Amino acid sequence: MSGAAEDAMPAPGAVPDLEPLVTALRGTVLDPTRPQYRRSDGGAYxxxxxxxxxxxxxxxxxxxxxxxxxxxxxxxxxxxxxxxxxxxxxxxxxDPWVQLRQIAHVLSERPHYVTVRFGNDLYYRVANRLSRYFDKTGGGRDHVLNMRECTGSGAVELALHAAWTAARTSPGRRRLASFVGAFHGSNLGGVLVSDHQPERGSGRVLLDRADNVEQFPIPATGPDGRLDAATLDALATLERDGAQYFAVILEPIPWRNAVHVVPAEFLRRLREICTAKSICLIFDEVQNGFGFTGAIRYGEVSGVHPDISVLGKGLTSGHGALSLIVADRAFGTVESPFGFKSNSANMLSLVAVDAVLDRLLGVTGPDAEVLPHWLPAGMERDLREGLxxxxxxxxxxxxxxxxxxxxxxxxxxxxxxxxxxxxxxxxxxxxxxxxxxxxxxxxxxxxxxxxxxxxxxxxxxxxxxxxxxxxxxxxxxxxxxxxxxxxxxxxxxx
Ligand SMILES: Cc1ncc(COP(=O)(O)O)c(C=O)c1O
The missing domain is CATH 3.90.1150.10 (Aspartate Aminotransferase, domain 1)
Known part of the structure; x- marks a missing residue:
């Protein structure tokens, strides 16, 4: 049985070398396990x-x-x-490893909140790790990142902006293709390109709809396993009108549609059309990214590489708010005020992403030589192998x-x-x-x-x-x- 699963990893506070720290906090106002809130009448909080x-x-x-x-x-x-x-x-x-890394950071004198106006090496470490990974698994592309968003919605909007910016020299390219049932976020950009909105028409911000968003049917196969007629039609339309589109955005697994998986054949043909017609292909990987389909990114699973991947949610495994986009350099231009959220990329979130990468992919090279000697055996093995x-x-x-x-x-x-x-x-x-x-x-x-x-x-x-x-x-x-x-x-x- 899995090391991670069965060698119940002790919480950091249960690791003997760290116990004194936890004991020192216990029972004081610094003890996070104390009740945090009671109503004035003493009722349930x-x-x-x-x-x-x-x-x-x-x-x-x-x-x-x-x-x-x-x-x-x-x-x-x-x-x-x-x-x-x-x-x-x-x-x-x-996760004990993510927590250990965050504890180590908090106890250090490293600044705990740093924007990119002041660089820091952790920022570069995470970016380098991700871009090396994307370059290695990305079908020969050269990738650049933006790590300055907190929410998946923000990163989706940034991806749309990057695609729109790349198409600036072609004024005829105004359309964006999205798919029925898609959900891409709850800010203006996300809402306008999504189909799935719980309270449709209930009064949105500034705009109810964008007239340049075309919604295509969910790509699917028929009973014979081949792409169905509506899906083939969508491909034919994109092929015919490709010069009018600046981007196609899709979730590889649009889960709201009964956890449907977009057929790989559709992705391959869509990729060919997008390449031939210079349309930016965006994978919204906010749901599937970072481990849930066995890889950091869906390109590695499907063999189909988008121009931009949008990542969020799983990045920090719940230990911080961060989202990012990884783009082919051709789509790597964003302009002020986009891509510069002032409350993003805080240090603890960056520590968390780095730690999640340790856990998913494994700790290698010089880092593997300086793993603490007191780690529980199961944790150390998992860290060397990658989950x-x-x-x-x-x-x-x-x-x-x-x-x-x-x-x-x-x-x-x-x-x-x-x-x-x-x-x-x-x-x-x-x-x-x-x-x-x-x-x-x-x-x-x-x-x-x-x-x-x-x-x-x-x-x-x-x-x-x-x-x-x-x-x-x-x-x-x-x-x-x-x-x-x-x-x-x-x-x-x-
Ligand atoms: C596919 C997809 N894209 C984008 C988002 C928006 O992410 P966030 O809620 O972090 O803004 C979501 C949220 O559920 C999502 O499922």
Whole structure:
């Protein structure tokens, strides 16, 4: 069984060499495990929705601690998080290595917030590491980065700006291709290129729509495994009108569509058209990037290389807000005020990305020679090997088996398993045997009552576990999901 999974890595505070520090904080105002907030009437601290703007209060349940895929809630119950604390924590909660690296940074005299107006070597280290990785896996391209965004939405907007800027000398190139069901973010740029908007037409900022965004159908194959007619039409349109387009933006796995995987054949042909017609191909990898499909970037998985990759979410595995774009140098120009967010690229987020890269790809070269001698054996082994080469295939297998078992237990309710790698879907079938969003929503909500966090993805349950989930956690999730489906199916029968 996986080193990461089974050698339960101790939290930094449980490593004997570090224990005195944690002990010194215990019981003082610096102890983070003390209750942080009580209402003036002494009531529960997690029910004050009135303090927040509508829709922005946290859920009724609060997380008080956790590790890996297991979360402890304020009511004392335990939850298996099959959606990585909502898609961000590729290493699960409280990854000990990311935490150790952050602790080491905080205890040093290194500045903790540095903008690029003052350079620092960590900024270059992370950029160099990523650009070397992209150059190595990027089909011979020469990449440049922008690491100055905090949110995926910001990075999407920046990618659009870079593509638009590159097309400046061709005024006829105004159109942007996007796809039905896509979601690219919640700022103006993200909203205007997205199809999926929960409250369509509910009054947006400044603009309701952009008349140069063309929405194409979701690329798909037919029952014969070949690209379907609508997908071929989309390719033909782009081929014919290519000179009018400055960019195509797509998610390689648009999960809201029942965790659909865009066919590789479509990506290949789209790449050919974009190259021939000088259209900037943007992969929005905010969801799939950084480990969830077995690589840092989808180009490595699909063999199809975009001109710009947008990365966010998983980068810091929940230990900081950062997003970035990696672009072919031909699309590497951004202009003020774009790409210069003044509250971005804070040092702890950069430490986290660097540490996440250590965990996913492994620590090599001179760094490997100075790993602390007191690291637990399992952690050291994982760091030398890199989790993507060792743990990832095993984790994918566990999730495959879990989905297969659910389909076996509920042949009338659990339909197709969709998705790829650690971004998976399980289609829910209604009483008429057809995919049902209502049922998927009902089961996803029900799972919470049975100790499992999954989300709804259209007609499917969305499962996006962290890489280090253990077999015990998967078994517990399977039991909870089984109870949730039984409860819904029982209500239907009754
Ligand atoms: C594919 C995709 N792109 C962009 C975003 C926006 O990211 P953020 O919420 O960090 O702004 C999201 C958010 O869920 C996303 O799923």
């Amino acid at each position: 997690d029910l004050e929705a009135a303090m927040f703007m509508r829709g922005s209060a946290p859920r009724h349940l609060s997380a008080v601690s956790g590790r890996g895929a297991t979360l402890r809630l304020s009511d004392g119950s335990e939850l298996i998080d099959l959606c990585s604390m909502t898609e961000n924590t590729v290493l699960g909660l409280n 993507l080469s060792t743990t990832y295939p095993r984790t994918v297998k566990m999730i495959d088996e879990m989905l297969t078992e659910l389909r076996r237990r509920f042949p009338a309710t659990a339909g197709r398993a969709t998705g790829a790698g650690l971004m998976r879907g399980l289609v829910m079938l209604g009483g008429d045997g057809r995919p049902s969003s209502a049922l998927a929503g009902e089961v996803a909500r029900g799972c919470m009552d049975h100790g499992v966090h999954v989300r709804q993805a259209g007609t499917a349950l969305f499962v996006k576990p962290c890489l280090v989930i253990t077999q015990r956690e998967v078994d517990q999730a399977l039991a909870g999901m089984t109870r949730a489906i039984e409860a819904v199916a029982g209500m239907r029968a009754g």
